[in-house]
Amino acid sequence: MQAPRLPDNAPFDPGYRAWLNGYLAGLTSTGEDLELDVDGSAEPVSTQKAIDLDEAAWHDMSLPLDERMSLVAEDAPLHHRLMAAMAQQDCGQCGYDCKGYSGALASGEETDPGLCVPGSAKTRKKVKALLETSDTVNSATAPSTPEMPVMGYAKNHPYMAHLKSVHRLNGQGSPKETVHAVIDLKDSGLEYSPGDSLGVYPRNSPGLVTGILSALSLDARASIALREGEYTAHEALCGLLDVTCPSDEALECLAQSASRPADREALEAIAEESLDDSPLDLYDMLSRYPSARPDSAELLSRLNPLRPRLYSISSAYRHNPDEVHLTVAAVRYEAEGRQREGVASTFISDRALGKPLPIYFQKAHDFGLPDDDQTPIIMIGPGTGIAPFRAFLQERAHQQATGGAWLFFGNPHERTDFLYREELEACMDGGALTRLTTAFSRDGTEKVYVQDRLIEQSHDLWQWLEAGAHIYVCGDATQMAAAVHEALIHVIQKEGRYEKADASDYLAALSKNGRYQRDIY
Numbered sequence: 001m002q003a004p005r006l007p008d009n010a011p012f013d014p015g016y017r018a019w020l021n022g023y024l025a026g027l028t029s030t031g032e033d034l035e036l037d038v039d040g041s042a043e044p045v046s047t048q049k050a051i052d053l054d055e056a057a058w059h060d061m062s063l064p065l066d067e068r069m070s071l072v073a074e075d076a077p078l079h080h081r082l083m084a085a086m087a088q089q090d091c092g093q094c095g096y097d098c099k100g101y102s103g104a105l106a107s108g109e110e111t112d113p114g115l116c117v118p119g120s121a122k123t124r125k126k127v128k129a130l131l132e133t134s135d136t137v138n139s140a141t142a143p144s145t146p147e148m149p150v151m152g153y154a155k156n157h158p159y160m161a162h163l164k165s166v167h168r169l170n171g172q173g174s175p176k177e178t179v180h181a182v183i184d185l186k187d188s189g190l191e192y193s194p195g196d197s198l199g200v201y202p203r204n205s206p207g208l209v210t211g212i213l214s215a216l217s218l219d220a221r222a223s224i225a226l227r228e229g230e231y232t233a234h235e236a237l238c239g240l241l242d243v244t245c246p247s248d249e250a251l252e253c254l255a256q257s258a259s260r261p262a263d264r265e266a267l268e269a270i271a272e273e274s275l276d277d278s279p280l281d282l283y284d285m286l287s288r289y290p291s292a293r294p295d296s297a298e299l300l301s302r303l304n305p306l307r308p309r310l311y312s313i314s315s316a317y318r319h320n321p322d323e324v325h326l327t328v329a330a331v332r333y334e335a336e337g338r339q340r341e342g343v344a345s346t347f348i349s350d351r352a353l354g355k356p357l358p359i360y361f362q363k364a365h366d367f368g369l370p371d372d373d374q375t376p377i378i379m380i381g382p383g384t385g386i387a388p389f390r391a392f393l394q395e396r397a398h399q400q401a402t403g404g405a406w407l408f409f410g411n412p413h414e415r416t417d418f419l420y421r422e423e424l425e426a427c428m429d430g431g432a433l434t435r436l437t438t439a440f441s442r443d444g445t446e447k448v449y450v451q452d453r454l455i456e457q458s459h460d461l462w463q464w465l466e467a468g469a470h471i472y473v474c475g476d477a478t479q480m481a482a483a484v485h486e487a488l489i490h491v492i493q494k495e496g497r498y499e500k501a502d503a504s505d506y507l508a509a510l511s512k513n514g515r516y517q518r519d520i521y
Contacts, residue, residue, distance in 0.1 A: 056071075056080075056083070056084075063087070065085065065122050065123065065126060068084045068085070068087060069081070069084055069085065069126070071084065072084045077106070078102075078105075078106040078130065078131075078134045079099070079102040079103045079105075079106040080102075081130050082101075082102035082105055082106065082127060082130055083098050083099065083102045085116075085123050085126040085127050085130065086098050086101070086102065086116045086123055086127070087123075094115035094116055096110075096365075097365055097366065100365075101115065101116070105127070105131060106134075113127045113128050113131055114127075114128075114304065115307075124274075124276075125248070125274075152188065152190045152359065152360050152361060153190075153360060153361055153363075154360055155199050155308055155360050155362075157360070158199070158201060158308075158358035158359055158360040159188060159190060159358070159359055159360065160356045160357070160358055161183050161184060161185060161188070161356075161357045161358075161359045162183070162184045162354065162355070162356065162357060163181060163182070163183055163184075163348065163352045163353050163354065163355065163357050164182045164183065164184045164323070165181070165182045165353070166179050166180070166181050166182075166348065166349055166352075166353055167179065167180055168180075169327070169419050169420070170416050170417055170419075171415060171416035171417070172416070173416055174412075174413065174416035174417055175412075176329065176383075176411070176412065176416075176417060177329070177330040177332065177349070178327065178328065178329050178330070178383070178384060178417075178419060179327075179328050179330060179348070179349045180314075180325065180326070180327060180328075181325065181326040181327075181328055181348050181349075182323050182324075182325055183198075183323060183324045183325070183326070183357065183359065184322065184323060185321075185322055185323055185324055186322040186323075190324075190361060191317050191321075192313060192317050192324060192361050193317065193363070193364065193368065194313075194316050194368060194369055194388065194391040194392050194394075194395045195313075195364035195367040195368040195369070195388055195391070195392075195519070196313050196361055196362060196363055196364050197310045197311060197312055197313060197361070197362040197364065197519075198310070198311050198313050198324055198326060198359055198360075198361060198362070199308040199309070199310050199359060199360045199361070199362055200308055200309050200310075200311060200326075200344055200348065200357065200358075200359055201239070201306070201308045201357075201358035201359070202306065202308075202309060202343050202344035202347040202348070202352075203238050203239045203306075203347055203351070203352075204237060204238055204239070204241075204243055204244070204306065204343060205341055205343075205346070206238070206351075208243060208244070208281065208283055209234065209237045209238050209243070211283045212237055212243060212282055212283050212286065213233060213234070213237065215283060215286035215287060216286065216293070216296045216299075218233050218296045219233065220232060220233055220234035221233070221234070222296070222297075224236045224296075224297050224300050224301070225297065225301065226240060226241075226300075226301060228240065233296070233300070236300055237300070239306060240305060240306055241300060241303040241304070241305065241306055242303055242304040242305065242306045242307065243281055243282040243283070243303065244281045244282075244343055245275050245276060245281070245304070246275055246281070246282045246285060246303060247302060247303055247304040248271050248274055249302040250282070250299060250302040250303050250304075251267055251270055251271035251274075251275070251285070252267075252268075252271045252302075253294050253298060253299050253302050254267050254285055254286075254289065254292040254294060254299065255267035255268045255271055255292065256294065257292050257293055257294035257295075258289060258291045258292040259291040260289075260291040263289040263290075263291045263292050264292075266288075266289065267285070267289055267292060270285075279333075279335035279336065279340050280335075280336065281340075282303070284336060284338075306343070308358075308360070309343070309344035309345075310362060310521075311326045311327075311328060311387070312327075312384075312385075312387040312388040312391075312474060312519055313325065313326065313387065313388065313391055314326060314327040314386070314387035314388065314390040314391055315390065315391055315394060316391045316392075316394035316395040316398060318394075318395065318398045319394040319395070319397070319398055320394075324359075325390075326348070326387070327384050327386065327387040327390070327419070328344075328345050328348050328349065328384065329345060329383065329384045330342065330345045330346055330348075330349040330350075331345045331346065332346065364519075366514070366517055367388070367472070367517045367518070367519045368517075369392055369395060369396070370403075370470050370514075372403070373396070373399050373400075373401035373402060373403055374401070374402050374403045375403045375468060375469070375470060376403045376404040376405070376406070376464055376467060376468065376469040376470070377392065377396075377403065377404070377405050377406070377469060377470050377471075377472065378406045378408070378461070378464055378465075378469050378470070378471045378472065379392060379405070379406065379407045379408065379472045379474075380407075380408040380450055380454070380471070380472065380473045380474070380475075380484055381407070381408070381409060381472075381473070381474040381475055382408075382409060382410035382411060382439070382449070382450050382475055382480060383410070383411055383419075383475060383476075384419075384475070385473075385474040385475030385476075385480070386407075386409055386419055386420065386474075387474065388472070388474050388519055389407055389472070389474065390420055390423070392405075392472070393405065393407075393424075393427050393432050393433055394432075396432045397427065397430060397432035401432070404434040404435065404464070404469075405432060405433050405434055405435070406433075406434065406435040406436075406437070406464065406469075407424070407433055407435070407436050407437070408437050408438075408439070408450045408453055408454065409424075409436070409437075409438050409439070409450070410438065410439035410440065410441060410449055410450040410453075411440060411441070412440065412441055412442040412443075413440055413442055413443055414438070414440040414443055417440070418438070418440075424436060437450075437453050437457060438453075439452060439453045449480075449483065450480070450484065451480075451483040451484050451486070451487035452487075454484065454487040454488065454491060455487050455490055455491060458490070458491040458494055458495050459495060461491050461495075462491060462492070462495030462496065465492070465510075468515075469515070470514070470515045470516075470517070471488070471510065471515065471516045471517070472517050472518070472519070473485075473516075473517075473518045473519070473520065474518070474519040474520065475520060475521075476520065476521070477520035477521055481518060481520040485507070488507055488516075489503045489504050489507055490503075492506050492507060
């Protein structure tokens with residue numbers, strides 16, 4: 001079955017058309033083949049049993065991968081099997097939703113099978129295996145040569161911006177390091193909307209690059225051939241290659257070159273499990289296994305590209321037309337006797353000021369303010385999860401929205417970690433924010449989190465839901481978002497007097513109707 005594609009004369013800019021092609025490929029999951037007219041409209045030409053992807057059995061990250069795959073028929077379309085491998089999280093970090101990404105992979109529109117961040121190594125390997133064993137991707141479905149995407153709106157055609165300022169948001173004595181970054185957009189012509197994300201191309205730590213060059217006895221000026229072209233080893237390691245999480249292929253290359261059997265066996269075992277959840281980087285591998293010394297150019301060519309990092313934008317364009325703001329948690333920790341740093345977070349906080357910064361905007365597909373300013377909103381965002389809600393409040397203040405706005409914010413300590421406190425208090429005074437509930441988990445004898453506050457405020461929360469409020473959640477997917485989801489079900493069950501299954505259905509219906517939206521990672 002050939003995936004549907006928008007014709008070249010469809011009235012969309014090239015970057016957005018590329019995303020739509022992937023999305024339309026995913027739409028075949030409804031069981032209908034689509035035939036596109038010249039104006040881009042779609043007509044079903046055949047029917048099969050429709051599947052509601054929001055209700056699909058594989059839509060559960062808590063299920064083991066093998067169990068999720070067993071829930072998909074062996075003859076199911078490739079994009080269904082790909083979505084099952086990804087658990088259909090729709091986190092957006094791949095640049096699509098899961099339907100769009102799986103459709104783009106199945107059609108050949110997207111060629112990188114390693115973009116599913118929450119799925120980690122097991123998902124990545126399963127996606128690759130599905131693509132390798134499928135005959136769906138062929139010359140009939142491969143995309144035509146794409147047009148040049150619009151600068152600043154596609155990850156492969158970023159805009160070169162400059163970082164204007166960075167300042168720390170946490171008070172003295174806080175173990176956290178959260179920074180507010182302001183990026184200059186003056187005269188760029190770029191615009192964005194509340195809920196959008198910003199892709200930032202980082203650079204690796206200079207110290208880590210120097211260590212790798214030394215371990216490989218590699219001249220920094222040596223020429224390295226990559227898919228993108230010829231570069232010096234220093235250029236490739238600084239800004240083009242992922243050295244903090246060596247790819248499975250790079251680990252296999254190291255294993256094959258090891259002259260000591262113990263080194264070979266250890267590296268083969270690591271390659272089987274991958275380093276996705278490990279602090280170990282390429283320098284660690286070279287230091288631990290000194291007999292593993294493949295040809296340097298071959299090793300570097302097998303590393304994954306250094307991919308951009310996505311951040312929820314924490315400003316509203318209409319409030320800041322010449323800037324875009326980010327709220328970034330700088331990641332620093334010690335492991336295996338070495339100080340480690342988050343690639344993008346410490347690049348932004350420490351090394352990017354005043355330098356060219358490649359960026360692009362990623363439009364939000366299912367995370368944005370309601371069209372009606374009178375609709376109340378409930379925002380749940382602990383830590384850096386507050387970022388998009390700062391943008392929401394700026395936009396609502398600009399629009400003079402009359403619908404209520406309730407923010408749930410949490411962090412360890414009120415004194416040092418109450419991010420944007422003065423701004424939030426000003427929003428309360430101005431009416432853009434009508435209710436603020438905080439949870440500072442380390443200030444009392446018992447730890448209290450935003451999900452606990454939701455349950456404490458269950459009566460009023462239910463009144464807001466019954467009044468048509470939209471719920472937004474931003475932050476960690478594995479713990480916070482899951483705990484908030486359960487807390488919301490508890491509130492609905494208690495206040496609405498539902499059975500738990502019915503309360504879960506109530507929340508699912510909110511999601512389906514666009515009233516429960518999540519930006520989780």
